[in-house]
Amino acid sequence: MDLVINAALIATSVALFCYWFRYGCLLILAAEGPHDFTEEVAEANQLSFREVRSRLRKHDVTDLDRSHKCLERDFAVIAYLLEHTPATGFDAGFDDAMLKVHFRAMSACFRLTRKNLRESASDALEEMTLVVAHLANQLGERSAAPAR
Numbered sequence: 001m002d003l004v005i006n007a008a009l010i011a012t013s014v015a016l017f018c019y020w021f022r023y024g025c026l027l028i029l030a031a032e033g034p035h036d037f038t039e040e041v042a043e044a045n046q047l048s049f050r051e052v053r054s055r056l057r058k059h060d061v062t063d064l065d066r067s068h069k070c071l072e073r074d075f076a077v078i079a080y081l082l083e084h085t086p087a088t089g090f091d092a093g094f095d096d097a098m099l100k101v102h103f104r105a106m107s108a109c110f111r112l113t114r115k116n117l118r119e120s121a122s123d124a125l126e127e128m129t130l131v132v133a134h135l136a137n138q139l140g141e142r143s144a145a146p147a148r
Contacts, residue, residue, distance in 0.1 A: 056122055
């Protein structure tokens with residue numbers, strides 16, 4: 001009996017943690033800063049997340065795997081640049097870490113659903129574009145902070 005109760009408590013705790021984590025990430029992504037640096041960062045670093053997001057919103061994506069590879073490349077570039085740009089505070093670093101985990105979770109979700117659940121795979125790619133855009137904006141804010 002104790003084993004069943006412990007298993008139920010653990011399962012409930014994991015489910016609540018996952019819910020909290022996803023909700024927290026969506027709140028971070030919904031927050032808007034005073035200035036949007038995503039376009040400048042995307043152009044300066046030749047990132048393609050804006051084109052991928054545009055095609056996803058128009059339902060004009062024929063090759064989801066190619067879009068996924070573009071987003072993985074963009075994420076790698078932004079993650080590298082964020083690691084080498086000083087953070088402006090603890091919260092920014094924690095938010096970035098949460099979003100990096102969220103990106104990886106959405107990437108895994110994409111891989112699991114790309115063959116049979118095309119709509120779910122597109123939704124995962126859409127969230128991945130939001131994460132890359134938010135991190136690009138964070139990079140722009142960090143880069144602009146010393147100039148102010």
